[in-house]
Amino acid sequence: MSGYDPVKYKISSMQKWNIVAPSYHSDWASKDRGPFRSTIELVKAAEIGPSNSVLDVACGTGAVSIQVARQLGSSGMLVGIDFSSGAIGIARSLAPIGHFVEMDAENIGLGIRFDRIVCQYALMFFPDPARVLSRLWELLKNNGRLAVAVHGTSAEVPYFSTIMDPVLRHIPDIKPEGTPTVHRFGNVANLRGVIAGAGFSNISIKKFIFDYEAGTFGEYWSNYMSTTAQSIRAAIEGRGPSVVSAIRAEAEEKVKKFIDKGSIRFPWRVLVATARREQD
């Protein structure tokens, strides 16, 4: 496979999110369980007041926006942006208030500034997260607050790595080298570094470990393949049944240590960072 191309990556990622948005919402984002216990923590960390103006970056199907809306009074304002029209459509239909706009987080064309900016499970997907954060700094009012949630490292989020590690061992070129990974800011130093580099101060990073019940191995496998691995599934299956069986067998072996009373229970590390914009 040729080298990583940020434009192609963004187009295929947008297509993926358009396809998976409904199941992502019903199976994951709308449930206050597993990694999505972070939604409440993120909104709490953002310290939103009733009259605040709030921007939800890569709002997806609206999980965070719906909670933000509950904090806002009649003088508050909420804007959600995401590049997936499928996800934005769901957010628009579910959030009680808010303006939901299809927009690339790497090219935010908004002419207003906000008291609060929140971003859950998206920073790691942006090809140039440093540039996005610099723009978010510009979009915050003085003393405005940023709150960001990201997944932990590969070892700390075995839901992803239990299948992805064997996939990469059998098909090392499944994704072009340099493609952003979901664990990119799982390390506190990396997360702090990219936020500080954009000019933010008062950075604080809180670590959480949530539990995620993934069911039987068969349920875990099919859920993973239809959501997380949706964009690479055809490439995996294209290698033939013997490669798929080998990946499956390795993942099944790795999952054993997480089985509790017949069901998989994964730990799930989440980092919630907050930071301030201090001056113009």
Ligand SMILES: C[S@@+](CC[C@H](N)C(=O)[O-])C[C@H]1O[C@@H](n2cnc3c(N)ncnc32)[C@H](O)[C@@H]1O
């Ligand atoms: C894991 S979902 C998180 C959605 C939502 N924040 C939540 O907590 O449920 C990642 C979202 O990032 C969006 N996304 C990824 N890259 C983006 C970009 N460059 N611009 C805007 N949205 C982007 C996807 O469309 C998807 O909705």
